Amino acid sequence: MQKLTLKKIAQELDVSISTVSKALRDSPEISDDTRQKVKAFATLYNYRPNKIALSLKNRKTKTIGVIIPEIVHHFFTLVVSGIEEVANSRGYNVIIGLSNESFSKEVTGMETLANGSIDGFIMSVARETQLKKDYHHLNETIDQGMPIVMFDRAIDSVACDKVIVDDVEGARKAVAKLLSLQCKNVGILTTEDHVNVGKLRTKGYRKAMKEANLEIREDHILKLADDLNREENLSQLKEVIKTYLMENAAIDGLFAVNEIYALTAMKAAMQLGKDIPKDFKVIGFTDGVLSKYATPSLTTVSQHGKQLGQKAAALLIDRLEKDNFDPPFETVVIETELVERKSTS
Amino acid sequence: MQKLTLKKIAQELDVSISTVSKALRDSPEISDDTRQKVKAFATLYNYRPNKIALSLKNRKTKTIGVIIPEIVHHFFTLVVSGIEEVANSRGYNVIIGLSNESFSKEVTGMETLANGSIDGFIMSVARETQLKKDYHHLNETIDQGMPIVMFDRAIDSVACDKVIVDDVEGARKAVAKLLSLQCKNVGILTTEDHVNVGKLRTKGYRKAMKEANLEIREDHILKLADDLNREENLSQLKEVIKTYLMENAAIDGLFAVNEIYALTAMKAAMQLGKDIPKDFKVIGFTDGVLSKYATPSLTTVSQHGKQLGQKAAALLIDRLEKDNFDPPFETVVIETELVERKSTS
DNA sequence: TATCAACACGAAAACGTTTTCGTGACATGC
DNA sequence: GCATGTCACGAAAACGTTTTCGTGTTGATA
Numbered sequence: 001m002q003k004l005t006l007k008k009i010a011q012e013l014d015v016s017i018s019t020v021s022k023a024l025r026d027s028p029e030i031s032d033d034t035r036q037k038v039k040a041f042a043t044l045y046n047y048r049p050n051k052i053a054l055s056l057k058n059r060k061t062k063t064i065g066v067i068i069p070e071i072v073h074h075f076f077t078l079v080v081s082g083i084e085e086v087a088n089s090r091g092y093n094v095i096i097g098l099s100n101e102s103f104s105k106e107v108t109g110m111e112t113l114a115n116g117s118i119d120g121f122i123m124s125v126a127r128e129t130q131l132k133k134d135y136h137h138l139n140e141t142i143d144q145g146m147p148i149v150m151f152d153r154a155i156d157s158v159a160c161d162k163v164i165v166d167d168v169e170g171a172r173k174a175v176a177k178l179l180s181l182q183c184k185n186v187g188i189l190t191t192e193d194h195v196n197v198g199k200l201r202t203k204g205y206r207k208a209m210k211e212a213n214l215e216i217r218e219d220h221i222l223k224l225a226d227d228l229n230r231e232e233n234l235s236q237l238k239e240v241i242k243t244y245l246m247e248n249a250a251i252d253g254l255f256a257v258n259e260i261y262a263l264t265a266m267k268a269a270m271q272l273g274k275d276i277p278k279d280f281k282v283i284g285f286t287d288g289v290l291s292k293y294a295t296p297s298l299t300t301v302s303q304h305g306k307q308l309g310q311k312a313a314a315l316l317i318d319r320l321e322k323d324n325f326d327p328p329f330e331t332v333v334i335e336t337e338l339v340e341r342k343s344t345s
Numbered sequence: 346m347q348k349l350t351l352k353k354i355a356q357e358l359d360v361s362i363s364t365v366s367k368a369l370r371d372s373p374e375i376s377d378d379t380r381q382k383v384k385a386f387a388t389l390y391n392y393r394p395n396k397i398a399l400s401l402k403n404r405k406t407k408t409i410g411v412i413i414p415e416i417v418h419h420f421f422t423l424v425v426s427g428i429e430e431v432a433n434s435r436g437y438n439v440i441i442g443l444s445n446e447s448f449s450k451e452v453t454g455m456e457t458l459a460n461g462s463i464d465g466f467i468m469s470v471a472r473e474t475q476l477k478k479d480y481h482h483l484n485e486t487i488d489q490g491m492p493i494v495m496f497d498r499a500i501d502s503v504a505c506d507k508v509i510v511d512d513v514e515g516a517r518k519a520v521a522k523l524l525s526l527q528c529k530n531v532g533i534l535t536t537e538d539h540v541n542v543g544k545l546r547t548k549g550y551r552k553a554m555k556e557a558n559l560e561i562r563e564d565h566i567l568k569l570a571d572d573l574n575r576e577e578n579l580s581q582l583k584e585v586i587k588t589y590l591m592e593n594a595a596i597d598g599l600f601a602v603n604e605i606y607a608l609t610a611m612k613a614a615m616q617l618g619k620d621i622p623k624d625f626k627v628i629g630f631t632d633g634v635l636s637k638y639a640t641p642s643l644t645t646v647s648q649h650g651k652q653l654g655q656k657a658a659a660l661l662i663d664r665l666e667k668d669n670f671d672p673p674f675e676t677v678v679i680e681t682e683l684v685e686r687k688s689t690s
Numbered sequence: 691t692a693t694c695a696a697c698a699c700g701a702a703a704a705c706g707t708t709t710t711c712g713t714g715a716c717a718t719g720c
Numbered sequence: 721g722c723a724t725g726t727c728a729c730g731a732a733a734a735c736g737t738t739t740t741c742g743t744g745t746t747g748a749t750a
Contacts, residue, residue, distance in 0.1 A: 003461075003489060005706060016730045021708060031728060052400045052461040053706035056735045061397065063440070063462075071429070072422045074634075081416050084443050093457065095408070095440040098429050112438065116348075116397040116736085117408075144348060231637070263638050270640075289419075292576070293608050295615075295640050350736060361700045366738060376698060398736035401705045461706090 063093045065113040067123035074288040082309025103128040120147040162331040170301040170336030171204025174283040183253025187220040189261040201257040242268040282343040296342035408438045410458040412468035419633040427654025448473040465492040494661045506660045507676040515646040515681030516549025519628040528598025532565040534606040546602040587613040604633045627688040641687035
């Protein structure tokens with residue numbers, strides 16, 4: 001049983017293709033008689049218009065392309081689920097491309113989608129792209145009239161809508177919380193400076209300290225090397241953190257820029273005999289699944305990934321459905337939220 | 346700068362559309378002169394054929410649809426990453442539909458994709474679909490000539506390729522492991538019977554016990570209600586498990602059919618003063634991210650989600666690229682692997 | 691010089707829609 | 721009886737490709 005088309009219906013009913021099309025779309029040009037005849041036939045055999053043909057005709061696909069660095073990652077899946085939700089409710093499909101943090105995969109991935117398959121992009125750039133600072137592929141697709149919405153890892157110099165997390169403020173709130181809980185010495189576990197979010201969250205740490213009129217001790221700021229993030233180096237990561245905690249024994253509050261750092265720090269601290277949260281409090285960033293199930297459960301700064309995705313999709317679709325793509329670009333900031341758990345109370 | 350088409354190139358170079366098309370595809374009909382002229386122009390202005398037009402012409406889209414129950418789920422993201430990897434390497438794109446475990450979303454989601462947008466499906470059915478046992482939408486799409494590959498939650502009565510995890514054997518191996526570690530009383534935390542994987546893994550438990558000539562004590566089998574899985578009921582889940590552990594104090598080995606049950610059981614056991622792994626050993630199922638970072642880290646049965654996705658994509662694309670969709674259907678079983686961590690040693 | 695390949699290209703159909711513009715039949719108005 | 725209008729429908733173009741089938745020009749051959 002092959003797909004039913006307008007042409008086949010027309011042949012079957014001995015009318016023209018145009019008549020069938022119009023009848024199905026309730027055109028007043030068609031008599032009630034024929035209209036009903038056509039509609040009955042169509043429903044009986046379950047006619048569905050071919051989407052590809054429609055896309056070609058209308059020059060829009062009702063599909064949005066999502067490019068993310070990886071999918072095995074809780075934050076990105078939350079964003080995707082938010083995107084999918086509003087996209088679906090507004091009649092759009094979602095097509096996914098993974099860059100695997102690689103610049104060239106990002107470029108080719110976008111190229112294969114930009115040739116008619118989709119109407120616009122929602123994306124978070126690969127780490128390698130951030131390092132190279134090469135954004136020609138973004139600017140080119142925008143020049144071709146295809147709108148982009150960037151999220152999380154947004155690039156200032158690219159002219160498009162953006163949805164970002166307020167990393168600085170989220171970090172500031174976390175550190176302020178630790179201070180309000182009477183922590184006397186608050187440290188931070190962060191990344192090397194070239195990782196944008198690490199830099200921003202460190203900025204938030206400094207801000208909170210400054211607001212509390214506390215001296216910022218550079219030896220309380222531990223910048224962890226990239227390669228320690230890899231799974232096989234987990235035990236090494238723990239040792240580095242443990243050393244840090246021993247050398248800075250006064251630290252009684254710790255802010256970590258991601259879940260892994262926070263959990264590893266908790267393990268290290270417990271091995272050093274510290275009692276969490278009594279004499280050592282920890283807050284992480286990213287409301288991942290680990291925080292909830294850690295022992296003790298971890299207080300974190302939630303980024304509201306799902307709302308972020310919803311907002312990004314809404315921005316893109318709004319722009320797609322304007323007859324004019326030009327209105328000024330927006331940058332929406334998603335508020336973070338401190339989710340308190342056992343590691344601080 | 347709008348998209349370049351064959352027609353525009355033709356106008357610009359004052360030749361016909363066919364000539365341009367042939368030149369670009371290195372047809373011998375075209376003289377070297379014109380061919381080079383056309384190609385130079387095309388590369389200069391970065392011509393890319395419109396994919397939608399090609400799809401319409403060729404009646405294939407080089408896109409595969411993936412329908413999964415949810416995306417904020419480690420196992421499914423692993424599968425998707427595997428699918429994406431081989432799909433991409435073979436020139437296919439991936440479009441994602443989420444059913445959110447809902448039957449009707451699954452049906453409409455498949456319908457919107459089946460009308461020309463994709464060449465075939467890879468899917469895992471929604472829980473509600475399993476309950477209703479209504480598979481008409483699957484059979485209909487297969488009847489229309491669109492191939493489906495089912496994974497993980499596969500349905501016997503649907504005639505298509507399948508890639509499944511050997512739940513029974515995985516569970517059997519896990520329980521056998523506990524027994525070999527000298528556990529005298531091994532219990533199981535499982536789901537209600539209507540959850541297929543729960544049923545299968547329980548079967549594996551029974552099998553292992555039988556093979557060891559041990560009596561199966563029904564009170565050692567705890568079937569946890571569905572609604573305890575929800576996040577807000579986490580503490581309730583822990584209490585239920587704690588009660589079970591108190592009533593069955595002899596249990597020194599526990600197999601849990603998922604990560605959450607396993608982690609929660611570990612927490613409960615520790616609160617009851619048990620030492621893991623010395624006097625209480627735990628093994629979970631699903632190689633999620635939680636297991637690695639739990640304290641103590643959790644031994645689990647890995648399902649190799651990524652390989653599963655790769656295999657599913659390979660099966661689908663192989664079938665799509667045969668000129669004949671009919672060859673007999675395959676059911677591939679992905680071997681599980683016991684990943685040993687601290688909760689058993 | 692008439693015939694015939696070979697060559698290099700163009701016209702047109704096809705994929706499945708939607709939409710504009712005709713057009714023939716019939717009824718109405720004077 | 722003639723102009724005009726309405727009704728109900730069909731032809732054709734368009735979206736951007738690929739491909740089949742002409743066809744006009746050239747050069748060689750008999």
